[in-house]
Structure formats: structure tokens, C-alpha cells
Amino acid sequence: MGVLMEVREVSKRFGGGVFGGRHVVGLDGVSFTVDEEHPSITTVVGESGSGKTTFARLMLGVTSPTSGEVLYRGTDIARLSKAQRKRFRRDVQVVFQDPYDVYNPFYKVDHVLKTTVARFGLARSGDASDELIEEALTAIGLRPESTLGRYPHQLSGGQRQRIMVARALLVRPALIVADEPVSMVDASMRASILRTLRRLKTDFGISVVYITHDLTTAYQVGDQMIVLYKGMVAEAGNVDSVVHDPKHPYTQLLLRSVPLPDPDAGWSGDTKPTRPRRAPGGESCAFVDRCGFAMDVCVERMPPLYRTEPHRTAACFRYEGAPVMARGELRDVLTARAEAEGG
């Protein structure tokens, strides 16, 4: 027991190469921990290109960091032994944005579930396999008799996605990384899938990293939130306080553009884009060109993460005076909440 996964000061750059061309920053110095004893739902939000998918791919080990480490049970995932890798593949499951891609259109949906049972050796007989599959479908609110025996195209996008959640649940993972799981699903199904994600935590003790550009669903499903901007953490903390009292002007901007379930939810401050002030070639706050609060210091330096409260942090000079977080301390900010709540 203890720490299941740790993302430690991870950065990912694309391109550049040996000839020194321009590189693109996918992720920059992000730290994060998944604690096995205190399952939690962490939402990672940000607009297109903010680094959300890069974050997911790093956690899944399908891409490797340019610097920093991704650890699974204390071992760098690039250096797992065969046995550790097998366990990792089982412990950490993924649900993708578009479930249709995962299905083979020539096979009934049962196939994708049976393959998972076989791959992980979850059952000793066909009957035991069927039983497990039915259990998983029922647990996520699907009726096996109206789901099994059908082809992918005979089900709705929402049903296909829920089968993907059932598939992940089959192996009883410790963590599910869900990358935009409801963005292709209609509104009625969306709420039900989000409820299912929460039940994964409450009923099965599974942590979820929920990746989305949609603050409304992030608010509905998450315990804690990491707001990414241009690959960097702009703000992080527990979902309620981030949404009801956003600290970073970028989060405030994001919140201004979405209808929240709570109409009384206010936003502190007023962020209007101002004229670009970024110093050419200089290091400045990544958000300075869009920020209505930009000060001289924002053009001169990059803001560190300030720990505005024990479980909150924001990379913004407006909070100068609050303790500056040490490298990697983000995991403590988010863990502090999990500990405070006992899960």
C-alpha cells in the first residue's frame, strides 16, 4: 500500500532534435501522486493544447518524459521488470475519448470483454468469464441481456463508452485514466457515465484521473483539480474551492465561459485580455498576453507556484507573499486534501 503512481517534475518537449530546431512544450515540470490508500478523482483541465493528453500518455507509459520521472510503486515505469510491468498493465487502465476505435466492428461487443478476461487470466472457465462480465456490466448500470450479443454499431455511443468502463472495471485496477471520456456522448448519457466514474471510487476504491477541457464535468466528477495552461500547472486544489474561488486569471477566464451547475458560483476578479506585453525572447508568465491583471513582473519572470492555502496553489504573482512551493510540492498540496478527507 502507499503511493501507487508518482509523476515527479515531469516535462515533455516535442521536436527540437539534434539540429536545435524549435521544440514544442507538451508538459513542463508537473508533479502528481496517486495514493492507493486514499482513492481520489483528479480532474486535469485545460484548453486544447494545454498538455492534458500528454499528461495521460506519460502516466500510461506510452510516451516517455524528456525530464523527470513517472514512478509506479516506486519504480520508474521505463525500468519495470516483466512482473512489475504485468502488474502495472493491470493496475492502471485507460478509457479513451472515442470508444468506437477500440471495437472491432466485425465482432460482437462481448469480444472486447472476453479478450480482457482472457488476457489477464481472470477466469478459469467460459462460465466464470461470462459471470465476471455480467457482474461488471451490472455494476456500471448496463443490463447484460440488452448489451451482450450486439455489434458495436447497434449500441449508442454512451453504451459503448460504458462497456469500456466495464472493461476497465473487470480487471479491478487501482487507477483509471479517462481521457475526455464523455466528449463524444450525448448529455443524458454523460451524467450517467460521470456518476459511474464516481462510483468506481466510492464502491470499488479505484482512483480516477479524469481529463477534460470541460470545466462543468470536471466540477461534477472531481475531488481535486489541476488546471494546465501551455503545459504548466496554472492552478491546483480541491475542486470546490478552485471552481468557487479561482485564484489564477486563466481559471477565472475558463470559468467565465462555462455555465456552472450552481448559478450563484461567482468569480473573483475580472480578466480581460489586454495588449500583448510579453518581452520578445524573455521568460515571462505564459498567460501574460491574455491576462487582465498583468504587472511588470509578469513580463520579466515566470511565476512560481504559490501555496495560497494548504491544499491550493496558483502560479500567479498576485499571490506573491504566499509561500513559494518547492519543486515537486504539488503532490503534497493535492495529497493534503485526500488526507484531510480520509479519502
Ligand SMILES: Nc1ncnc2c1ncn2[C@@H]1O[C@H](COP(=O)(O)OP(=O)(O)OP(=O)(O)O)[C@@H](O)[C@H]1O
Ligand atoms: N507527438 C507530438 N509531436 C509534436 N507536438 C506534440 C505531440 N503531441 C502533442 N504535441 C504538442 O504538445 C502540446 C500539448 O498537446 P496535448 O495533446 O497534450 O494537449 P491537449 O490539452 O490534450 O489538447 P487537446 O484537448 O486538443 O487534445 C500541444 O502544443 C501539441 O501540439
